[in-house]
Amino acid sequence: MSLTAKLALEDGTVFTGKGFGAEGEITGEVVFNTSMTGYQEILTDPSYRGQIVAMTYPEIGNYGVNSIDIEHEKPSLSGFIVRERSRIYSNYRAEGALHGYLKEHGVVAISGIDTRALVRRIREHGAMRGILSTADLDDASLVEKAKQSPGLIGRDIVREVMPKESRHWDTHLDEWTAYEIKRGKPDDEDPTAAHIVCMDFGMKWNIPRHFVSRGNRVTVVPGDTDAKAILDLEPDGVFLSNGPGDPEPLDYAQKTISELIGKRPVFGICLGHQLLSLACGAKTFKLKFGHRGANQPVLDLETGKVEITTQNHGFAVEESSLPDCLEITHRNLNDDTIAGVRHRDANAFGVQHHPEASSGPHDSHYLFDRFQSRVAEG
Known part of the structure; x- marks a missing residue:
């Protein structure tokens, strides 16, 4: 029955x-x-x-x-x-x-x-x-x-999903994705391997897998870790992860990110992109019904190419609030909202979509390579 x-x-x-x-x-x-x-x-x-x-x-x-x-x-x-x-x-x-x-x-x-x-x-x-x-x-x-029932606006849901402690990450991509990545797993004893610290606000695991498969040493820290603790880990780059809910109540994360910008290369995805924008002085707003799916078209304004992307978010960066220090790099072609920004003066950028593509198309994998190049340049 x-x-x-x-x-x-x-x-x-x-x-x-x-x-x-x-x-x-x-x-x-x-x-x-x-x-x-x-x-x-x-x-x-x-x-x-x-x-x-x-x-x-x-x-x-x-x-x-x-x-x-x-x-x-x-x-x-x-x-x-x-x-x-x-x-x-x-x-x-x-x-x-x-x-x-x-x-x-x-x-x-x-x-x-x-x-x-x-x-x-x-x-x-x-x-x-x-x-x-x-x-x-x-x-x-x-x-x-x-x-x-409670809504999402004004709630800090990140604390319900972020890890309690830091951890070393060593899992690489599976065979279906790793064929595109030529570098293989890093030697954790190699001091020359780049060290990426990931601020985990509810991170999808395929993201650190991408970093490891590109030859990096990876440390995952809770999203409420402060800037001093992160810099004490001597990272070569800092990643800001995806996560749930409204980004504006996460004042602790915005403070940390603002203190990291200009000191290390920074890359944000989804919530991380929103928090990067907020840390630079922008505002966010709630979308009518959000973008969720593995078939979302995004335009790369630099190359003119259209990417089919994976997305999962209900909030977006408000274009009218964008400070002079940020410029738009990507746009969502369904509603013309901001899908990517970069800092004009510091080594920092973020995208609203999910280039780790789990699951979804691989069109945006190049963004990990772009961050890798910025890490190498320092």
């Missing part, structure tokens, strides 16, 4: 479907992702903390799950929505079914709803607070709970 589940939005819309994964009740901001593959990477991306993610691709789970494609030790998102859950999976790398994986990690999920109608509503009215439940099935009760 199928388990009944309901998804309710704060505007009063209610969807009824079949529950899978874990049983229970969760709240979060309801968003959508347009990727056709990569559901396991999406599930384990810490940037989805506090969100209920709907997949626009109609069938999810057909290639199962494995222990290689994860981007963190466990899922961070609040809940999961699909049109149809595949009841069988087939892939030589698969180690289990999606349903069992979600149940093991306590993720409540729903299938069998009209995801096209849900996504259209979000696109028309914006991302909304919602609730997903297999316990309470009363529509009025669920809608009221959705209205009372």
Whole structure:
């Protein structure tokens, strides 16, 4: 017998479907992702903390799950929505079914709803607070709970996903990506290998894998580490990671970044790009429904080339607030928002999209090489 589940939005819309994964009740901001593959990477991306993610691709789970494609030790998102859950999976790398994986990690999920109608509503009215439940099935009760749930604006969600301690990172890219990288793993005893310190605000693991596979020594530190502690590690470059939620409340990170700019080469991705911009004096704003998917077009203003990119963010840098010290390097071609900036005087730049591409296209891998060159130049 199928388990009944309901998804309710704060505007009063209610969807009824079949529950899978874990049983229970969760709240979060309801968003959508347009990727056709990569559901396991999406599930384990810490940037989805506090969100209920709907997949626009109609069938999810057909290639199962494995222990290689994860981007963190466990899922961070609040809940999961699909049109149809595949009841069988087939892939030589698969180690289990999606349903069992979600149940093991306590993720409540729903299938069998009209995801096209849900996504259209979000696109028309914006991302909304919602609730997903297999316990309470009363529509009025669920809608009221959705209205009372906390939103993302003004909350520091990063502290819920950042690591507690620093760590040395030595894992490299898997065989599917590493063929593009010729340098191989570094010798940790080689003092000439560049040392990259990654500020982890909820970092996807494929990012430090890229750094290691390019021959660097990599140290990962919590996102609230101060500038002195980072400089004491004698880094050759500092990386600012992705992460969840609103960047503006993270005043501690903005302070640290402002003290690092000009002292070491700095590279930021997604939340890291937003924090770099805030540290330089810019402001951010919440997008109507965000950019989430592995098919987002971005224009590199320097080369004139269009890249198909992976993105996952609900906030962006406000162009009218951009200080004179920053110039725009990339634009999102869907809505013309800022997708990349660089500092005019210091060795620092950031992009809104995810060049580590896990999962997604490899068009933006060159950004790691660009940072590598800046690190080599000092």
